[in-house]
Amino acid sequence: xxxxxxxxxxxxxxxxxxxxxxxxxxxxxxxxxxxxxxxxxxxxxxxxxxxxxxxxxxxxxxxxxxxxxxxxxxxxxxxxxxxxxxxxxxxxxxxxxxxxxxxxxxxxxxxxxxxxxxxxxxxxxxxxxxxxxxxxxxxxxxxxxxxxxxxxxxxxxxxxxxxxxxxxxxxxxxxxxxxxxxxxxxxxxxxxxxxxxxxxxxxxxxxxxxxxxxxxxxxxxxxxxxxxxxxxxxxxxxxxxxxxxxxxxxxxxxxxxxxxxxxxxxxxxxxxxxxxxxxxxxxxxxxxxxxxxxxxxxxxxxxxxxxxxxxxxxxxxxxxxxxxxxxxxxxxxxxxxxxxxxxxxxxxxxxxxxxxxxxxxxxxxxxxxxxxxxxxxxxxxxxxxxxxxxxxxxxxxxxxxxxxxxxxxxxxxxxxxxxxxxxxxxxxxxxxxxxxxxxxxxxxxxxxxxxxxxxxxxxxxxxxxxxxxxxxxxxxxxxxxxxxxxxxxxxxxxxxxxx
Amino acid sequence: xxxxxxxxxxxxxxxxxxxxxxxxxxxxxxxxxxxxxxxxxxxxxxxxxxxxxxxxxxxxxxxxxxxxxxxxxxxxxxxxxxxxxxxxxxxxxxxxxxxxxxxxxxxxxxxxxxxxxxxxxxxxxxxxxxxxxxxxxxxxxxxx
Numbered sequence: 095x096x097x098x099x100x101x102x103x104x105x106x107x108x109x110x111x112x113x114x115x116x117x118x119x120x121x122x123x124x125x126x127x128x129x130x131x132x133x134x135x136x137x138x139x140x141x142x143x144x145x146x147x148x149x150x151x152x153x154x155x156x157x158x159x160x161x162x163x164x165x166x167x168x169x170x171x172x173x174x175x176x177x178x179x180x181x182x183x184x185x186x187x188x189x190x191x192x193x194x195x196x197x198x199x200x201x202x203x204x205x206x207x208x209x210x211x212x213x214x215x216x217x218x219x220x221x222x223x224x225x226x227x228x229x230x231x232x233x234x235x236x237x238x239x240x241x242x243x244x245x246x247x248x249x250x251x252x253x254x255x256x257x258x259x260x261x262x263x264x265x266x267x268x269x270x271x272x273x274x275x276x277x278x279x280x281x282x283x284x285x286x287x288x289x290x291x292x293x294x295x296x297x298x299x300x301x302x303x304x305x306x307x308x309x310x311x312x313x314x315x316x317x318x319x320x321x322x323x324x325x326x327x328x329x330x331x332x333x334x335x336x337x338x339x340x341x342x343x344x345x346x347x348x349x350x351x352x353x354x355x356x357x358x359x360x361x362x363x364x365x366x367x368x369x370x371x372x373x374x375x376x377x378x379x380x381x382x383x384x385x386x387x388x389x390x391x392x393x394x395x396x397x398x399x400x401x402x403x404x405x406x407x408x409x410x411x412x413x414x415x416x417x418x419x420x421x422x423x424x425x426x427x428x429x430x431x432x433x434x435x436x437x438x439x440x441x442x443x444x445x446x447x448x449x450x451x452x453x454x455x456x457x458x459x460x461x462x463x464x465x466x467x468x469x470x471x472x473x474x475x476x477x478x479x480x481x482x483x484x485x486x487x488x489x490x491x492x493x494x495x496x497x498x499x500x501x502x503x504x505x506x507x508x509x510x511x512x513x514x515x516x517x518x519x520x521x522x523x524x525x526x527x528x529x530x531x532x533x534x535x536x537x538x539x540x541x542x543x544x545x546x547x548x549x550x551x552x553x554x555x556x557x558x559x560x561x562x563x564x565x566x567x568x569x570x571x572x573x574x575x576x577x578x579x580x581x582x583x584x585x586x587x588x589x590x591x592x593x
Numbered sequence: 594x595x596x597x598x599x600x601x602x603x604x605x606x607x608x609x610x611x612x613x614x615x616x617x618x619x620x621x622x623x624x625x626x627x628x629x630x631x632x633x634x635x636x637x638x639x640x641x642x643x644x645x646x647x648x649x650x651x652x653x654x655x656x657x658x659x660x661x662x663x664x665x666x667x668x669x670x671x672x673x674x675x676x677x678x679x680x681x682x683x684x685x686x687x688x689x690x691x692x693x694x695x696x697x698x699x700x701x702x703x704x705x706x707x708x709x710x711x712x713x714x715x716x717x718x719x720x721x722x723x724x725x726x727x728x729x730x731x732x733x734x735x736x737x
Contacts, residue, residue, distance in 0.1 A: 223669055230676045237683060241690075249691040251706035253618060256684055260625055261613075263680075267673060268632045274666070275639030324707050 098143050099152045099165040101136035102175050102214040105129060110207035117201050123190055126203035130186045133210065134179040137172075144172040149577070149587040151220065159589045160284040164220030166588050169574035170420060174217040174347055177427050180556075181339045182210045184549035188435055189332035191545035192442075197242055197330070205242065208235040209336070216344050220588055222270050222280040225348065229266070229312070233259055236341060239333045240325060251325030258321040262311030269304035276301065283588035285356045286581055295359060302357040302364050309352070313345030315405060316375040319398045323382065326397070327390035327447070331438025334390060338397055339431030343423055346404045350419060353408060354578040361411055368409035373503055376402030380510040389437045389447040389522060392514055393430070396473060399507055400426050403488050406504065410491045416575035418487035421567065425472070425480040425560060432469040432553040436462065439546050440522060443533035449518065454527035458534045461547075463523050468554040470518070472561065474511040480560035483568065598638050605631035618688055618698045625684075629677045633670045640666030 109129025116122040144150055144167050154163040167175070186206065193202050212232030219225050241252040274280055276298060277288040292298050307318070314322040322342070326334050349368075357364055379399025386392045404426070407419025437447060439462055444452045456463040472479035475486075485508060492501040527533060535543060560567050577583060605627055612624030645660040692698050695705065 223672070227672065227676070230680070234680065234683065237687075241687060244690060244694070246694055247706045249687070249694050250703045252687060253691050253700075253703065254706075256687060257618070257621060257625070260680060260684065264625070264628050264632050267629075268635050270669075271632060271636035271639040271666075274636065274669075275641075328706050 096143070096150050096152050098136070098140045099150055099167055099218055102133060102140065102179070102218060103211055105133045105136055106207045106211035106214065109133075110204045110211065113207055114201055114204035117204065118199055122198060122203055123186075126186050126207065127183075127190070129207060130179065130183045130210070133214075134176075134183050137175040137179040137214075140167060141172045141176050144169060149584050151588045160279050160281045163224055164281055164283075164588055165218050166220035166283070166584065167218055168577050168584050169570065170347070170350070170578060171217045173420075173424060173570070173574065174343075175214050177424055178210060178213050178217065178340060180553075181336060181427055181431050182206070184431060184435070184553055185332050185336040187545055188335070188438070188549045189330075191542040192330055192332045192438060200242055202239070202242060205235045205238045206336070209239065209340075213340055213344055217347060220282055222273070222282060222285070226263075226266060226270060229263065229344070232341070232344065233263065236337065240329050240337075242329070242333075245328070247328040251328040254321045255325035258311060258318075262308045262318075265304055265311070266308035269301055269308055272297075272301045272304070281588070282351070282355055283581075283585040286585050289356060289359055298357075299360045299363055302353075302360070303367070305352050305357070306349070306364065306368070309345045309349045310371070311345070312342065313349060313401050313405070314342050314375075314398050315345075315401065316371050316378060319375070319379070322398060323386075323391060323394040326394040327388065331390075331434060331441065335431045335434035335438070338393065338434050339427045342397055342401060343404075343427055346401060346408075346419075346423060349405065350408050350416075350423075350578065354411075354416070355581050355584070365409045365411050368405055369500065372402045372406035372409050373500055374402075375399065375405065376504060376507045380507045380514070383514040384510060384517070386514075387449050389440060389449060389452070389518060390434065392518060393433050393437060396433075396511065396514070397430060399511065400430070400473070402507070403485065403504060406500065407488045407491065410488075410495060410497075411579075412491055412495065413572070413575050413579060414487060414494060415491035416578050417568070417571045418484065418491050420574045420578075421487055421571040422484040424567075424571075425484045425557070428553050428556050428560075429469040429472050429481060432550060432557070433466075433473065435546070435550045435553070436466045436469070439535075439550070440466075440533075442546070443535060443537065444522070444527065445529070445531060445533075449521035451528060452522040453525045454531065454533055456523040457526070458532045462535060465547075465550050465554050466519075466523065468557055470515040472557050474515055475508045478561045480557045480564075482561065483564045487568075487571075594642050595638065598634060598642070602631050602634055602638070605634070616700050618691075618700055618703075621700070622681075622684055622688060626677075626681055629673070629681075633673055633677075636669050636673065637666050 109125060112125045113122050116125055149166065149168045151164060151166040153159060209232060212228050212235060215228035216225060216232060219228055237256050240255055241248050276292050277285060279285055279288050289298060311318045326337055353364060376399045379395050379402060383392045383395035386395060404419050404422045407415045407422060440452060440455055441447045443459060444455060446452055472481035475481045489501050489504055609624040609627035609631060612620050615621060640663040643660060643662060645662040648657050648661040648664045650657050695703060
């Protein structure tokens with residue numbers, strides 16, 4: 095068995111234990127940095143192995159494939175683990191300055207590491223019940239992170255976040271129970287074969303819709319997104335950033351995995367449903383963003399509209415569409431986390447995230463203003479940044495299927511995204527500060543400045559690299575989409591690996 | 594036996610949905626607990642109900658012989674119970690803390706994170722007084 099599959103789970107859990115033991119000393123935060131760096135290295139090794147040898151799979155405790163616990167990584171799973179590690183490292187570095195010592199003593203870094211463990215586990219697991227378990231690991235640590243500190247806003251947003259996510263979890267669990275009753279297996283590769291033998295296809299489609307609802311809540315898909323803008327702007331910025339970057343994307347990943355590998359028997363119904371949900375999600379998300387007047391709440395609504403594009407890529411169910419979904423997923427995690435980081439710095443030097451109480455950032459912090467424009471334009475889809483290629487591929491896939499309306503809506507949503515970004519620019523960066531403050535980066539202590547700006551610069555550079563040299567990334571996304579549409583390699587590797 | 598289980602499941606789910614439609618967060622939570630128990634029963638029923646022997650493998654053999662009970666749903670339900678219990682404990686603590694801080698468990702009145710009108714926050718028109726630390730909260734105030 096390949097140990098490379100185990101490291102992305104093992105490293106964060108050990109780091110979490112050490113962080114908790116040393117939470118009262120300075121050592122705790124540096125252990126967190128070291129552990130996340132190790133996670134990044136391990137995930138890169140895993141990725142290069144997957145690129146070299148194709149799908150990797152391992153059976154835990156030497157139980158044969160459909161019965162034991164399977165870990166598997168194809169190209170999509172591998173790249174998601176890498177991007178998790180990158181976002182995790184950026185967040186840990188950012189939180190060196192952002193998170194007050196009081197929260198560190200409460201175990202902030204330990205919770206963050208368990209969150210990373212849950213996310214990596216969800217990306218690497220090969221069977222449904224373990225997906226549920228990893229979702230729970232991720233959820234419980236995100237609950238902790240969300241209400242850590244316990245201010246009024248946090249508790250208020252936290253209640254909604256917790257209760258709605260619990261409903262989706264229960265939905266997911268009942269879907270698992272029914273699917274097990276129908277097929278007698280929970281291993282995803284085995285399910286791919288087993289669903290073909292199910293005679294009651296109507297019931298199977300019902301179960302598929304249950305999964306769609308469960309993952310739709312996690313991914314903040316159209317009618318089920320209300321918990322997200324209610325809660326994501328309340329915790330400390332470092333927490334909002336990693337939530338915005340990673341958590342909803344785990345829902346999207348699960349949707350892509352389930353609706354390419356398992357539920358591909360009634361594409362006409364399920365994927366059409368996904369298509370229209372995606373379109374409505376895009377529109378409502380961006381309209382919500384246009385109506386808000388708070389930096390972080392605008393960004394929260396943008397997450398929803400961008401989720402629409404990824405699900406749209408899945409719903410088109412063509413090689414180009416899925417390639418767009420994979421590309422979008424990776425690009426969006428980087429960009430979104432970065433925007434929240436910028437919002438955090440703006441709050442730190444400008445005193446607020448309310449657009450009416452911000453200003454003067456362009457005059458006094460031009461570097462920050464420039465670094466805001468990169469992810470903001472990338473999110474809106476300006477060439478030559480990464481978002482342009484992501485949007486281009488998805489829209490092209492829709493045009494190839496002659497879905498003019500869908501393509502038109504997604505382009506219009508891009509325009510509205512620019513509108514809400516200029517709203518942020520026009521209120522927070524351009525005019526003078528209403529209280530006469532001069533928000534300068536140089537007023538921050540040097541250590542804080544490095545910790546805050548380093549992740550922003552690094553992620554912005556990554557956005558530019560993907561945008562300027564898209565060729566290898568596009569080729570990679572194409573291969574990943576190919577694997578998703580034709581999961582023969584995944585299935586044979588998972589089922590064929592003997593311990 | 595399967596029919597009985599199905600009827601029980603139906604009653605549990607409908608009761609929990611009724612509870613979850615309430616504005617009181619605590620009742621919602623009780624509904625959630627009932628629902629998670631209903632789902633545990635669903636997984637159990639999904640593994641088929643058989644009157645079999647315990648799935649023990651005799652020494653020297655590779656697989657159990659005769660009719661044995663399906664062990665997998667039981668393992669799944671056990672895991673789900675443990676996780677559900679942990680989440681319930683956390684959520685109860687969260688609801689209690691929220692009640693102490695916001696002074697309400699009515700979800701309609703929880704508008705701190707998403708104020709209807711941003712000006713209301715400044716003037717304190719929302720009418721959400723902090724719970725009095727001198728007077729610990731009781732069940733009556735929470736409306737249960």
